[in-house]
Amino acid sequence: MDFNVDKDGYYGEFGGAYIPEILYSNVKNLRDSYLENMNDPEFRKEFDSLMKDYVGRPSPLYLAKRLSEKYGAKIYLKREDLNHTGAHKINNTIGQILLARRMGKTRIIAETGAGQHGVATATVCALMDMKCIVYMGETDIARQSLNVFKMEMLGAEVIPVTSGNKTLKDATNEAIRDWCCNPSDTHYIIGSVVGPHPYPDMVTRFQSVISEEIKKQLQEKEGRDYPDYLIACVGGGSNAAGTFYHYLNDGRVKLIAVEAAGLGVDTEETAATIHLGKTGIIHGSKTYIMQTEDGQIIEPYSISAGLDYPGIGPLHANLADKKRAKVFAATDDEALEAAMELTTLEGIIPALESSHALAAFPKMKFKKDDVVVLTVSGRGDKDMDTYVNAIKNNKI
Numbered sequence: 001m002d003f004n005v006d007k008d009g010y011y012g013e014f015g016g017a018y019i020p021e022i023l024y025s026n027v028k029n030l031r032d033s034y035l036e037n038m039n040d041p042e043f044r045k046e047f048d049s050l051m052k053d054y055v056g057r058p059s060p061l062y063l064a065k066r067l068s069e070k071y072g073a074k075i076y077l078k079r080e081d082l083n084h085t086g087a088h089k090i091n092n093t094i095g096q097i098l099l100a101r102r103m104g105k106t107r108i109i110a111e112t113g114a115g116q117h118g119v120a121t122a123t124v125c126a127l128m129d130m131k132c133i134v135y136m137g138e139t140d141i142a143r144q145s146l147n148v149f150k151m152e153m154l155g156a157e158v159i160p161v162t163s164g165n166k167t168l169k170d171a172t173n174e175a176i177r178d179w180c181c182n183p184s185d186t187h188y189i190i191g192s193v194v195g196p197h198p199y200p201d202m203v204t205r206f207q208s209v210i211s212e213e214i215k216k217q218l219q220e221k222e223g224r225d226y227p228d229y230l231i232a233c234v235g236g237g238s239n240a241a242g243t244f245y246h247y248l249n250d251g252r253v254k255l256i257a258v259e260a261a262g263l264g265v266d267t268e269e270t271a272a273t274i275h276l277g278k279t280g281i282i283h284g285s286k287t288y289i290m291q292t293e294d295g296q297i298i299e300p301y302s303i304s305a306g307l308d309y310p311g312i313g314p315l316h317a318n319l320a321d322k323k324r325a326k327v328f329a330a331t332d333d334e335a336l337e338a339a340m341e342l343t344t345l346e347g348i349i350p351a352l353e354s355s356h357a358l359a360a361f362p363k364m365k366f367k368k369d370d371v372v373v374l375t376v377s378g379r380g381d382k383d384m385d386t387y388v389n390a391i392k393n394n395k396i
């Protein structure tokens with residue numbers, strides 16, 4: 001079975017491009033040109049050079065000795081937390097802005113929830129001298145003021161969104177509306193492997209630099225270029241897609257995705273889309289969605305702002321549906337505990353999103369020789385308020 005996208009933009013029954021008429025030519029232009037551009041050696045050279053000298057790649061593959069001892073396997077951490085701007089998101093925004101420039105676009109729009117994708121987009125817009133508009137829900141603006149300041153300092157205009165719950169889903173709707181009104185000069189940089197085809201495939205390919213490096217680094221360290229397990233957290237699913245990409249069709253490698261259970265998958269306060277979602281269409285893509293009986297989107301909840309998207313990338317919906325990936329759900333408390341564990345055992349304070357991936361370890365049973373690679377998608381600086389509160393309340 002091939003787990004990559006097919007020629008129509010589908011992963012099994014998921015994906016596609018369910019878009020309004022007015023966006024048709026925009027999306028078609030992108031679909032017709034993204035592969036040609038990405039495969040052009042000149043494009044590749046520029047992308048690789050920025051990955052190396054601007055982002056700081058390759059990111060290290062670190063053998064975590066004390067963590068390995070604790071869980072009885074050989075555990076490597078793929079250190080996306082060490083990238084410029086502190087997470088994997090910059091891999092995608094660099095790729096997309098190079099593509100936008102080649103397509104003659106001069107204006108960039110983006111949506112952001114916690115502000116991480118907004119900051120990564122504002123960063124590359126400063127780098128490339130492009131106009132940058134970021135849509136962000138009013139609720140999120142109030143919660144994430146530091147990231148709002150960063151975006152503005154980088155020269156972006158942050159537009160507050162006041163519709164709906166004033167969070168990520170509403171910001172995405174506004175960004176799509178903007179794109180409809182400005183089809184010729186504007187490129188919409190989506191921050192994860194979601195949205196209409198070709199976005200899920202395009203973002204996966206830009207993030208696939210992660211598994212490309214894992215292959216090389218494992219070959220050097222282990223004398224074989226594949227692990228027994230790959231583990232990553234999933235919000236929309238871009239760091240996981242990048243981690244899995246070169247192993248999607250390699251049956252020797254077990255794929256583990258961890259979504260956010262919030263207060264628990266059996267509560268109302270959760271973001272466990274794959275566990276609880278039903279098939280539907282969100283933001284141009286057919287996938288699992290958290291929705292009510294009559295199709296209203298349920299607002300997701302997680303302690304981690306980067307994981308509370310009510311949908312999931314179609315690649316992951318298919319991996320779960322076909323049982324190619326095993327999906328765990330980690331609660332807020334499990335993630336906090338895992339963050340503390342990595343901090344005390346390895347001296348690495350992870351992002352709360354990444355902590356959900358780490359929370360898979362206590363749920364798993366390894367053989368002593370198993371080689372495990374877990375992607376640490378980001379660093380914990382942005383989550384210090386949450387960690388401080390958890391410590392004050394004796395939660396960790």
Ligand SMILES: *Cc1c(COP(=O)(O)O)cnc(C)c1O
Nearest residue numbers: 235236237238239306353377378
């Ligand atoms: C945004 C974010 C995520 C979730 O996004 P994916 O597309 O699922 O990778 C995970 N980790 C960090 C650090 C993030 O900033």
